[in-house]
Amino acid sequence: MLTVKGLTKDYGRLRAIDNLEFEVEDGIVYGFVGPNGAGKTTTIDIIATVLNPTSGDALVDGYSVIKDRDKVKYLIGYMPDFYGVYNDMTVEEYLEFFCSAYGIEGERRKKRIDELLELFQLGHKREEEVESLSRGMRQKLCLARALVHDPPLLLLDEPASGLDPRARAEVLQLLKDLARQGKTVFVSSHILPEIGEICDKVGIIEKGKLLISERMDRLEERVKGYRTIKVEILEGRERAEEILKAIPEVIGMREVERGLELDFRGGEEALAGLLEELVKGGVKVFSFAPSKEISLTDIFLRITKGETQ
Numbered sequence: 001m002l003t004v005k006g007l008t009k010d011y012g013r014l015r016a017i018d019n020l021e022f023e024v025e026d027g028i029v030y031g032f033v034g035p036n037g038a039g040k041t042t043t044i045d046i047i048a049t050v051l052n053p054t055s056g057d058a059l060v061d062g063y064s065v066i067k068d069r070d071k072v073k074y075l076i077g078y079m080p081d082f083y084g085v086y087n088d089m090t091v092e093e094y095l096e097f098f099c100s101a102y103g104i105e106g107e108r109r110k111k112r113i114d115e116l117l118e119l120f121q122l123g124h125k126r127e128e129e130v131e132s133l134s135r136g137m138r139q140k141l142c143l144a145r146a147l148v149h150d151p152p153l154l155l156l157d158e159p160a161s162g163l164d165p166r167a168r169a170e171v172l173q174l175l176k177d178l179a180r181q182g183k184t185v186f187v188s189s190h191i192l193p194e195i196g197e198i199c200d201k202v203g204i205i206e207k208g209k210l211l212i213s214e215r216m217d218r219l220e221e222r223v224k225g226y227r228t229i230k231v232e233i234l235e236g237r238e239r240a241e242e243i244l245k246a247i248p249e250v251i252g253m254r255e256v257e258r259g260l261e262l263d264f265r266g267g268e269e270a271l272a273g274l275l276e277e278l279v280k281g282g283v284k285v286f287s288f289a290p291s292k293e294i295s296l297t298d299i300f301l302r303i304t305k306g307e308t309q
Helices: 040-047 069-075 091-101 106-119 135-146 165-180 192-198 216-224 237-245 268-280 296-303
Strands: 002-011 014-024 029-033 055-060 076-079 153-157 184-189 201-206 209-215 227-235 250-256 259-264 284-290
Touching: 002 040, 014 040, 014 201, 014 209, 029 040, 029 165, 029 192, 029 296, 040 055, 040 153, 040 184, 069 076, 076 135, 091 106, 091 135, 106 135, 135 153, 135 165, 153 165, 165 184, 165 192, 184 192, 192 296, 201 216, 201 296, 209 216, 216 227, 216 296, 227 237, 237 250, 237 259, 237 268, 259 268, 268 284
Parallel strands: 029 184, 029 201, 076 153, 153 184
Antiparallel strands: 002 014, 002 055, 201 209, 227 259, 227 284, 250 259
């Protein structure tokens, strides 16, 4: 859905982003994280066609943000970190205005507004003025605005910033639900614990440079050199230990409640083979999953240096 190629942006002598290269696949939540001033907003603004890069390009569904700007605008839903609302409008009028901007008229417009109000649980606020909404409801309304033309890619810059814990959790859950419905969600944030829970893939940026871009289930292995797997066992712990000791990719093993915890260095096929060996060996495996031992915050602190532009 999104391919970024050598993206660079200079402001005079300041290089805001430096040769960024990454891909975002269809239907995932991609977390773009970094400290304030790292270059997150500049990157999003270029992908959203708000800014021109100094060099490089970004492709949205194969269309260039430089050469195909008009096509790209209909493929993205953009929610900046500071968004505008029109306080002299009701919630319904606000969405009608943006539907009109995208040429959505008549029954199609009415149906789309009804769908969005239901999706974001704002139907009871339809006739309320925008200025009367809480901050959390305004965030939802602006996210609904970004979806009026049903774009495949959402670009969201700090969508949960400044919200109370409940409102933040609701907005983040909405993003996860949108990805399940087939949307690709590119979301910048510095709220690492929450964003780590909803992301399929994450990119970490610092001082304009991309430090890593990887799927969440491979991020720990990329940083530590191995991943930690927890195996819960109903029967056959001793037999499991014998089998695992003979597997070269297992570089560490510890007893934990209800089973074993492994330090594993290898890919998906080797991991699937490990599980197969346990089952063939008569071990009754109840659960087999990555350990939650290391968080996105831990990984972020390991690979960043705390530098700002």
